[in-house]
Amino acid sequence: MDMKEIWNGRLDSWEKCDLRIWQIVKDIKDFDKNDRNHKFAFIGYDTDEGVKRNLGRPGAAFGPDEIRKGMKSLPVPENTTLYDYQNLNKHMTEEAQEEYSQKVKDALEKDIFPLGLGGGHDIVFGTYMGIRKTFPDKKIGIISFDAHLDNRPYDKGRTSGTSFKEILDTDKNVKYAIVGFQKAGNTKRLIDTATSHGVLMIPEELDEIRTGDYLHDFIKKVDIVYITFCMDVFDAAIAPGVSAPTPLGLDGKKGKRILLSILNSQKTVAADFAEVNPLYDIDGRTAKLTGRLIYETINCLIK
Template sequence: MKEIWNGRLDGWEQCDLRIWQVIKDINEFSKTDKGSKFAFIGYNTDTGVKRNLGRVGAAKGSDEIRKGLKSLPAIENTTLYDYKNLKEFSTEKAQEEYSYKVKDAFDKNIFPIGLGGGHDIVYGTYSGIRKSHPNKKIGIINFDAHLDNRPYDNGRTSGTSFKEILDNDKNVKYAIVGFQKAGNTKRLIDTANAHNVLILPEAIEESRINDYLREFIKDVDIVYVTFCMDVFDAAIAPGVSAPTPLGLDSKKGRNILLSILGSNKVVALDFAEVNPDYDIDSRTAKLTARLIYEAIDNLKK
């Protein structure tokens, strides 16, 4: 990872440091490490995207997000780790490997941040949370243009995670922020309604979305937030598997995320579908990195 974790050098005094200068390999973890602890876990596969007939390339997203993070200023009172990337790439095996990395992070009292990769990362993150919190009521908040609740009879894809989770775990609630009616068939919407999904379209004003989510969060024990970066307008985030015209504004998305984090119930966060092959000037990767940076700066408080 040294070829990625390097960047602009202003000096080695504390006030000059950038993320690439302070991040640690997970093998360097110590219980005596100071401050709030966060880990980047790469989900560097897009097999699920290919199965879902999407445009491939998101497998490269994990490292591209790291590049977006590396020269951002170091965040005080935190220790950052890199869990590196996956060894398994087929969807089911990748999800299982990823879930154990998430559980290991919990065991070490580290907050996991996923870097994807296909949005099938969701099932991996959920599985890791469930391994560590078998009896907690989980609220999953998905920033996404698409419901991702397709049938999984023929195997998992980037669009099946939520249906499989909701079908098999009655102690989970699901909310989607940035929903686009034009991106979802009637069957997908009917399936969501049958599972009592809280659907919050992109057009709803920010304050109302926050109000709905506050009520949603009250009814759960812990919260997991996931971003499919195609939730954002295609002009802002062109480097995704399925770009969205008239998508969510980035500042609105950031503000909603920070409001959710203010609940003090969020235990995991991930970002998916960053596809460098279609990005322009690394806009999508840089936006993802900025959201991660602001999330860490908020959570460490």
């Protein structure tokens, strides 16, 4: 779909006090290095090939544009410039991850905060590569909001469920924490694999104070933080439009508060939001929830 059709919504006026997100988004080609605003960029990862390889239900390839629609009419955060890198040119998993990683690297080098819009959760490996290319010596802490560990073997190729095992196998300067973990969504082999890699597994039912304490200690031990959301971490009632809906999943407000507490550490360099599947959404609930989390992320980071 043409970006002009997507970035088009409710119009109150063109006065600064009335502006909505769709009215200010710029193509990355219009990047201004002299811009002193807080800068963010949307990067579409419009492929679900990794989901299909992982035997999940397809449809997340349509997620990025629906997320854009889910936030287009939200009010503009002050002193902010928003760019759009648009969607992918290549959609096979490995090629898509490489293309996406270059966009993340380009954003970081321009002092733009990258916000990934997925697409399959194999976006993780793309974001990770972009961060590692930019910060070759930094200790990266990846915090994943997900019901699933996504640490399956990758010997037959990458899928939406293999990123974390490949990262931890090949990069000893990475730590991994999962928030919203569901024991019912992971086999013993997956849990044992995570344990062997020293993964911090924070179950969905753990209270916010203890969750915050665990994450605070985790963040202290790394140089930079990357946050990734698989939207199936949330309860299926509020996030039905995902590849693998989760009964008894994370509450939306609790998830938002945990997200903001991580951002307040001032170590976060990138974030992405994956597995939004519009084919199974109801009244755009999942896309709107995702858009709201992105909005909260931007507003927190510009304070």
